[in-house]
Amino acid sequence: MAMALPSVPMSARRRRIRSKMDVPLLIPLAMGALEFLLLRIPPSPAPPPSPLRHRRRAAAAAAADAGILFREKLLYLEHELGVDPSRALALNPSLRSAPISSLRSAASLLLAFGLLPSDASRVFSQHPHLLTSDPSLSLLPSLRFLLGPVAIPFPHLRSAVLRCPRLLASSVPLQLHPTLLFLRRVGFVGPRRITAHTALLLVSxxxxxxxxxxxxxxxxxxxxxxxxxxxxxxxxxxxxxxxxxxxxxxxxxxxxxxxxxxxxxxxxxYFSFSLEGRIKPRHRMLKESGLAMPLSEMLKVSDGEFRVRLVDMRLRKFDEYWEDNS
Structure with missing residues (x-):
């Protein structure tokens, strides 16, 4: 005899069938709700830039700016000051990092004291360290010393500097002033005082x-x-x-x-004349002729005038010999 299965109430069977039918309908609704929620969620902020990358970019920008400024400095040295940049940098490496304003300050000070741009070129070419020195501590004391204690007239200052640019590179208390006192004891005072022509002695x-x-x-x-x-x-x-x-x-x-x-x-x-070029040749000609003359007459005249005098002396000597033996 077959065993009877338990019966399922009709209301429960209908609910089960309805739930199976609703599943396909619920999936789109759930997806739409998810998209809605995703749209409502704010986007995540971008990650902050890497500190290392930021430093690299800043360094690259700074290097580019420094390169431009360095090129500007080289052009100023060569075209406005007339200074060889390669030689100046070799003698004064501080020029690489010095601002161009310090170079302009040094040049402006020389111009203010009556020197020409070409004069400044000569000074800085021989002493490029003056370009990076504080002008108020290097150039200015020397210029004031030449005008003050040395008493070189302002119109002659340029001549003194051109004859010896080293005057502007020498220390006043350690070099210029002690030498001035010594030279005054020798006798360089009054009419024989130091002038623009003899100021170069101050650097000795x-x-x-x-x-x-x-x-x-x-x-x-x-x-x-x-x-x-x-x-x-x-x-x-x-x-x-x-x-x-x-x-x-x-x-x-x-x-x-x-x-x-x-x-x-x-x-x-006598010491100013060339030994090989003038003193020896003229002494030899006098000796060969058996003649003599004072040093000043022997050396001061030109070669042509010396020969004329030598001929005159020979003729006079011949005349004297002829008179003595006639």
Missing amino acids: SVERTLIPKLDFLRSLGLSDRDTNKLVLRSPSILTFSVDRNLRPKAEFLTQQMGRDAVELKAFPQ
């Missing part, structure tokens, strides 16, 4: 340059007074080298020419 070292040269002149038999008079009459002697100029010429004067060093008192400019 008293101990290493000036005193050894004065000592050498005294070793020739000159007194202190005569030595001082000699350099006052011919200040350029103090710029000559003892070994390359003074000693060879003094030895030739006394040993080869047979003259006394006392003659230098009358003609101290």
